[in-house]
Each structure stands twice: as structure tokens, then as C-alpha cells.
Amino acid sequence: MSELKGACVIGQSGGPTSVINSSVLGALEAALDNPSITRVFGMAHGIKGLLNDDLYDIDKEDRDELALLRYTPSSALGSCRYKLADPDVDDTDYKRILEIFKKYDIRYFFYNGGNDSMDTCNKVSKYMMKSGYECRVMGIPKTIDNDLFGTDHCPGFASAAKYIATSCMEIYQDARVYDTGMVCIVEIMGRHAGWLAGAAGLATAMGAGPDLVYLPETDFDMKKFLADVKRIYDEKGNCLVAVSEGIHYADGSFVSEAKTSATDGFGHAQLGGLASMLADTVKNELGCKVRGIELSLLQRCAAHCASKTDVDESYMSGKAAVENAVAGKTDYMPGFKCTRDENGYKCEIELLPLSEVANTEKKVPREWINEEGNGVTQEFVDYALPLINGENVGPKVSGLPRFANLKKIKAEA
Amino acid sequence: MSELKGACVIGQSGGPTSVINSSVLGALEAALDNPSITRVFGMAHGIKGLLNDDLYDIDKEDRDELALLRYTPSSALGSCRYKLADPDVDDTDYKRILEIFKKYDIRYFFYNGGNDSMDTCNKVSKYMMKSGYECRVMGIPKTIDNDLFGTDHCPGFASAAKYIATSCMEIYQDARVYDTGMVCIVEIMGRHAGWLAGAAGLATAMGAGPDLVYLPETDFDMKKFLADVKRIYDEKGNCLVAVSEGIHYADGSFVSEAKTSATDGFGHAQLGGLASMLADTVKNELGCKVRGIELSLLQRCAAHCASKTDVDESYMSGKAAVENAVAGKTDYMPGFKCTRDENGYKCEIELLPLSEVANTEKKVPREWINEEGNGVTQEFVDYALPLINGENVGPKVSGLPRFANLKKIKAEA
Known part of the structure; x- marks a missing residue:
């Protein structure tokens, strides 16, 4: 796979979580440090910011302040609930996205969200391919609902x-x-x-x-x-x-x-x-x-009660999205493959095709719920308990959390 | 003041808090370690436990387990909302309390609660005095509402x-x-x-x-x-x-x-x-x-987000209640006298007469609320901010808090 040089853009979508900023931090730090990525942009309020040409210039952020995203809940770049139309029915948004991509020479598109966001990634990717515009697209999982298909569990x-x-x-x-x-x-x-x-x-x-x-x-x-x-x-x-x-x-x-x-x-x-x-x-x-x-x-x-395991894994998934994209992958979501055995709990990245992940809901298996339907079984406990391990202790000022204050400087082409 | 040897009893009343168990721990540890106090009892559900002769034998508790009260929210001994009658109108309850006091040779009565509990302390104390039964009574403050009179602020x-x-x-x-x-x-x-x-x-x-x-x-x-x-x-x-x-x-x-x-x-x-x-x-x-x-x-x-300052002060007030009672004081509540100046925040115990504390509500001064009536002023912030400092980090099991599990062995005379 040949090197693809260009800018990257990252956005957050859907309901926020305590750790979605950790995923973004993982992606941003990897992108800022990667020589193939020429510039790093953040979408103001997800895909809507992209459509409105409202991007933040992440290169102008202070790295120490960015690092506080690890302890900052909610979506620091802002979120939206906007569903792209089927491009066969209405391709207005896609044309606009291509225009913005060209304006900033964006070659990497990272979108951090749940089911609907993976669907957005998938649609954007297909349209760019069809248009002959080279762009690598990666979804970064996020949802407290834990209902994304294919991954052991979801960041958040x-x-x-x-x-x-x-x-x-x-x-x-x-x-x-x-x-x-x-x-x-x-x-x-x-x-x-x-x-x-x-x-x-x-x-x-x-x-x-x-x-x-x-x-x-x-x-x-x-x-x-x-x-x-x-x-x-x-x-x-x-x-x-x-x-x-x-x-x-x-x-x-x-x-x-x-x-x-x-x-x-x-x-x-x-x-x-x-x-x-x-x-x-x-x-x-x-x-x-x-x-x-x-x-x-x-x-x-409630970031003050976040799971360190979750924060670390969220960071890892954001980082993996960038690293794999630069390495040539596109149309994937870095999911988790986990083992729970006598050696404890282990979690590693597994790239999942976006087309498989998008719009499929994963529910709690019926056999992890007791027969009466009024409690969970030991299987559920064994599955979930390792995920909540560890405290994510951030800096405090006067006994209260110190959140990241990003400059959010509007990007120029 | 001559030494008073005998048992002590402690109870919790009213709405629980994240730190009322820290006050009780301060009192219990001081009592268990004090040679003048022969036995240590806990009331099951406050004054109702006393009336029902339902006491826990604290001497039989494991000291390490007791120490976990520092991290355990709510009232470990159980609480009640029971208001003693005016003894001039109906002294049934008081006679019963005296009977229980005699049964267990209880010479120290500690009651941990808000306004009503200080009133209970006051009434019990007066009745015992009138009956010629020597018993030292101390209230230990508790209320998230912060409305107890005379003290800078209230534990909880x-x-x-x-x-x-x-x-x-x-x-x-x-x-x-x-x-x-x-x-x-x-x-x-x-x-x-x-x-x-x-x-x-x-x-x-x-x-x-x-x-x-x-x-x-x-x-x-x-x-x-x-x-x-x-x-x-x-x-x-x-x-x-x-x-x-x-x-x-x-x-x-x-x-x-x-x-x-x-x-x-x-x-x-x-x-x-x-x-x-x-x-x-x-x-x-x-x-x-x-x-x-x-x-x-x-x-x-939400003990997982408790203020260490609050926990330490709550412990201090419980301890002070016991130490001062043993030293001969009765009918007091250990309140807080605080200074906030260029040297920082300092808090020390000040004994307040129960009769002054009981049934008087302290409200936020009007001048600490902005003129519009839709916000607080810097005075309020300067008052409250030092109180919430510090994290009270307790032991965890699988990422979840480890609370105290008391044996609660029923006391025998």
C-alpha cells in the first residue's frame, strides 16, 4: 500500500459518553505525531461541522491541554444527530463533503460514534470511492449502549x-x-x-x-x-x-x-x-x-467515576484507527477482541468491516438473563466485571475536576 | 470532674449522608479505646432501637471492618424518624430509655443527626438529670442540608x-x-x-x-x-x-x-x-x-465522590464527642469553628450547647445570593469551596467500592 499524504478530519456524533474524548485523544495524538498526516482538523458538531465548513485547527491546540481530554466527559468537539441521506436519492451532502475534502486536502476521515455513525462512515467512504477521490475512512466505536455488532464491547x-x-x-x-x-x-x-x-x-x-x-x-x-x-x-x-x-x-x-x-x-x-x-x-x-x-x-x-480500563481501551481504539488508516486500511472500525480466562482479562484491537458493523444491534443474549426475566446471570457478570476495573484519576482544582479547555480555532485552508 | 465509668451507646438518626458513618467511626474508635468506657453499643435504627432493646454489641465487631465505615455511605447502624414526646406530656419513652440505660449501665449517650436529633439529645439529657441518673449526652452533627445553628458547617x-x-x-x-x-x-x-x-x-x-x-x-x-x-x-x-x-x-x-x-x-x-x-x-x-x-x-x-475534608471533619466531630464526654462535658454538640484567610482554611472543634443548636435552622445569608436571586456570590463560593477539598479514596473490589459489613451482634446485658 502506497503512502497517502494529506490532512485528516475527526468528528464525534450521537450521545456523548465519559470516554469519547479519550478515543478522540488517541486519534488526535496519533495523527499529530504521524508524518503522513499533514494537518489535523476537528469537526465542530460532527458531520454538520464538515458540511458547514466549520472545522477546528487541532495543530494550534496546546498538547498538554489536549491531554486533559482523557478526563473530560462529553464530546469536546461537539456532537450532532444528523443522518446523511441515501446518496442514490440525494447526494447534496456528499458533494459538499467532497468539496470540503478537496479544499483542505483531507485524505483521512475518522468518525467517532455508534451505529448511525458507522453508517455515516460507510456512506461517505462509498461515495468517495465512486468519485475516485482517495480517502481512507475509519469508524471509531462509541456507545454506552454497548450494542455495536462484532466487537466484544464498546468504548463508553x-x-x-x-x-x-x-x-x-x-x-x-x-x-x-x-x-x-x-x-x-x-x-x-x-x-x-x-x-x-x-x-x-x-x-x-x-x-x-x-x-x-x-x-x-x-x-x-x-x-x-x-x-x-x-x-x-x-x-x-x-x-x-x-x-x-x-x-x-x-x-x-x-x-x-x-x-x-x-x-x-x-x-x-x-x-x-x-x-x-x-x-x-x-x-x-x-x-x-x-x-x-x-x-x-x-x-x-460521570467522568469522575470512569473505568480506567474503558479509558485506556477508548484511547487505544482511536489510536488504532489512525495507525491502521495510515498503514493503508479503510472502511474498518477498530473493535475489541477479548479473552477472559484463568490468566485474567485481555483486550486487543480487531478491525471490523464497517459494512458489517453499521446498523446492526447487539443485544444481551437471552441466556445471560435469568429464567424469570428479573436479573442477570453469572455469565453477564463475568463478561462485564473486568471492563469496569480501575480508576481514571484526573487533576483537580479546589476539589473539582479540571476539564480540557480547547482553543477551537477555526481552520483555514 | 470525677471519672464516670460505664457503657456508651451511639445511634444515627434522620436522613443518611455519605459521611455519617465517619462520625460514628470517630466516636466508636474513641470509645473502644477509652478505659472509662466499659462497653460500646450501637442502636439499631436510632432511638427506636434503644426503646426496643435492640442494640448491637460493637465490642464484637472486627476493627478492620469497622474502619471501612470511612468509605461506606448511609447510616450503618440504621436510622429512624422518630420524635420523642414532650416529657411533661408523655414520659413513657423516657422511662423506657432509663430502664435500658440501667440494664446496660449506659452512662454515655451519643446521637448523630440533624436538628431533631439534637432536640432528642436535649430531652434525654434533661430527663436523666431530673431522674438523678448520671449520664453524659452529646449530639454529633450530621446533615447535608447544612442548616444546624452555631456551627460553621455540618458534616455531610x-x-x-x-x-x-x-x-x-x-x-x-x-x-x-x-x-x-x-x-x-x-x-x-x-x-x-x-x-x-x-x-x-x-x-x-x-x-x-x-x-x-x-x-x-x-x-x-x-x-x-x-x-x-x-x-x-x-x-x-x-x-x-x-x-x-x-x-x-x-x-x-x-x-x-x-x-x-x-x-x-x-x-x-x-x-x-x-x-x-x-x-x-x-x-x-x-x-x-x-x-x-x-x-x-x-x-x-454518593460516597465515591465524598470530600476528604468532610470525612476527616466528620470523624473528628465523633471523636470529640466521646473525648469531651469522658472529660466531663455533657449537653453539647461538637461543632466547627473555621477560619478562611491568606493562610488557607482551618477547622477546629467548638462545643456548642445542645439547647442552642436544637430546632434552629441556619439559612444562606441573603447577601450571599445575588441581587437578581438567580445565583450565589463570591462569598458563598469562598465559604464552601475549601470544604469540598480532597478525595476520600477507599478500597475497591473489581472496580467497585468495598463497604463495611458489620456483624451487628445483638447485645446482651
């Missing part, structure tokens, strides 16, 4: 899982402190895949977690749920429940569906308010004290 | 403040990630005093926090609130708001209790707390994307 999942498990352990201590008893219902993100709700089960495995965990991989039955809660409450005087926001009845309708008709940019129904709805139902049925807690945004941005 | 406040400020900084990164803009409203505990909501302003002081902070010390005006949010949103494209759960209109009625006309598709009243109610109102008024987040129980139990 483990830190969210660590936050969820830690928080559940703490709530467990709190929610049983009185002699009078309480039911506590914790609502966890995850529209279609129950990886994050399942992570609450890690707290249970440590002896201080939810008594009941409901994932969207099984159908939810309100009667059975109420009976489950009543049984535990009668037996223990307390009951801690974790539910995925995506739990649904057998007919497919979300339990929370009546709450809102709002949708996000991709047309997904926007969920929320499930915890208080279930709390209300339990209260009416059992007459006991009930509290609903929605972990909300914090599960995806 | 700083860790909640640190969690709130850290979380607000993280939410700030997350809630402005899209190009499309969003208003985010964070609901914070504090029914009558705004110390905790004010702590969100520490994030603002660090350059990454709420644009608007509303405390219950000023009257809330919905029209002005909506105008504030609109102004910021129009200017910045985003707006992050922190509100105390206790905000109220000029007539004293809580905003959270106001009946809204909002109903879901089936005519059910909208569920959820203040944050979602305000989010709904802003959405209807401004038509933008809005998210309500209730920090809920986590702000009082």
Missing part, C-alpha cells in the same frame, strides 16, 4: 456500567436505612439493549445491589413485576429495582410510551419518566413508600 | 456539595454538546435552606456550571424565571439551571406543589418532581428541548 459502556453499579451500591445502602421499609426503582438508559440495566446486576453480584433487574430483551409483565416486588418487600422489608428505560410489553409497546411523543433527530421515541410512573404504580398497589430515581444524563457523563 | 454537607458541583460540571459538558441547544434543569435537595443548591454555583465558579441557581431563601417568580432562561438560551443557545426542591412563591407555597394543568395522553396528572414540572413549563413556553434531572438520593449517598 464500561464507564457508564461502573457509574450505574457504583450508584446502585450506594443507593442500596441508603434505601434500606429506615426501619419502615421502602421500594426504590432506578431507571437506566438503553432503548433496545439491556447492557446498562444489566450492569446494575454487578452491584447485586457484590452483595449490595438491586433485588430485581429488568432488561428490554424480555417482555415486561406488569402483574409479574408487581408480584416480584411484593414478594421481595414482604420478605426483606425493602426492595431495590433496576429497570431499563426500554422495557416493553409483549406487544412491543414501551412501558413508558404514554409519557411523551417527542422524538430525537433519528426518529427514535424519547423515553423517560418511567421510574416515577412505576413508582406510582407500586405505591398504589402495595401502599408502601416508593421512590423512583432516573440516573439520566449522569450515567453517560 | 460538603460531600453532597462536592457531588452536586462535580455532577453539574459534568452535566454542563453533556448538556451543550449538540448544535441544536437545550435547557437542562437540575433539582437539588434542601427544603428550607439553599446550601446544597448554592453548591451548584461552585461549578459555575469553576467555569462550567449552571447559568442560573435558585435557592429557597428568595421568593420564586415563574415569570422572571422563564425570562431568565429565555435570555440565556437566546444568548448562548443552551441554559443550565439548578433549583432547590424548596423554591416557593412569595405566598410561601412550594413551586413543586403547585397544580399544573399538564396531563399525559390519558388525562393522568403528569408524574415526577419539580425538575420535570419546570422542564415541562419551559418547554411549553420556549418550545426548545428541555431535560429535567433530579439528583435524588445520590447527592446524599
